[in-house]
Amino acid sequence: MQRSRLLLLPASTVERSAGQQYGQLMRAASQRGLLNNDPQQVERLRAIARELIPHSTRFNPEAGKWRWEVNLIASKSVNAFCMPGGKIAFFTGILDSLQLTDDEIATIMGHEIGHALLEHGRARMSQQVLKSVGISVAAAVFNLGQISTEVLAQAANLAVSLPYARQQESDADLVGLELAARAGHDPRAAISVWQKMARLSQSRAQAGAKGAGGQPPQFLSTHPSHTSRIHEIEANLPRVMPLYRMKAGS
Numbered sequence: 001m002q003r004s005r006l007l008l009l010p011a012s013t014v015e016r017s018a019g020q021q022y023g024q025l026m027r028a029a030s031q032r033g034l035l036n037n038d039p040q041q042v043e044r045l046r047a048i049a050r051e052l053i054p055h056s057t058r059f060n061p062e063a064g065k066w067r068w069e070v071n072l073i074a075s076k077s078v079n080a081f082c083m084p085g086g087k088i089a090f091f092t093g094i095l096d097s098l099q100l101t102d103d104e105i106a107t108i109m110g111h112e113i114g115h116a117l118l119e120h121g122r123a124r125m126s127q128q129v130l131k132s133v134g135i136s137v138a139a140a141v142f143n144l145g146q147i148s149t150e151v152l153a154q155a156a157n158l159a160v161s162l163p164y165a166r167q168q169e170s171d172a173d174l175v176g177l178e179l180a181a182r183a184g185h186d187p188r189a190a191i192s193v194w195q196k197m198a199r200l201s202q203s204r205a206q207a208g209a210k211g212a213g214g215q216p217p218q219f220l221s222t223h224p225s226h227t228s229r230i231h232e233i234e235a236n237l238p239r240v241m242p243l244y245r246m247k248a249g250s
């Protein structure tokens, strides 16, 4: 597992831009009365984040300086993300429609944090900025000041709305398993998460075929599942189960 290589944009630029985008999204949600209006669920998410975050510096030492945030948006969307710099959001849709347990939340949150720690978003933003600006790598490296805030904002949005590559998904799964295990959450919950996700997707597709509508879970479009995903998770469990047992038994 390695951090992404194409990291043209400095981490500080990426984190600032992602932080601004996140702030805007939270303000918009708040103005519509959709932000953190279930205090019990918000506290539940934040408690799990507090358990996972101390272990994040194992994967990226810079994470010790991040200003982490965790918020809950009232939306049917089955989704969750962590933007560069530790800006986490869960949608009520993913909690409700999958009836997530704490262990399952920990593996999803750990997976999302994994994308941020491995700087998948930063790599994506760097690519997007190159594409939208149409400049050479050299020009960008020496003249980052010329990239407009709009271009950065757009790139930050795309960083959470486009699917990740399969290898990035596998790597984020591994980080998620280990963060959950070290925090004392059963990493086997990652398997039930993907089983629940598959069942939801199936039942929505059937409802759609009957004309009853039902969109596929948003989370699956940004985190493409593949048939070997659960097998890969199972294959990696023996590596993290001792960490979980040690913590759970302590």
Ligand SMILES: [Zn+2]
Residues within 6 Å of the ligand: 111, 115, 164, 168, 169, 172, 222, 223
């Ligand atoms: Zn993912």
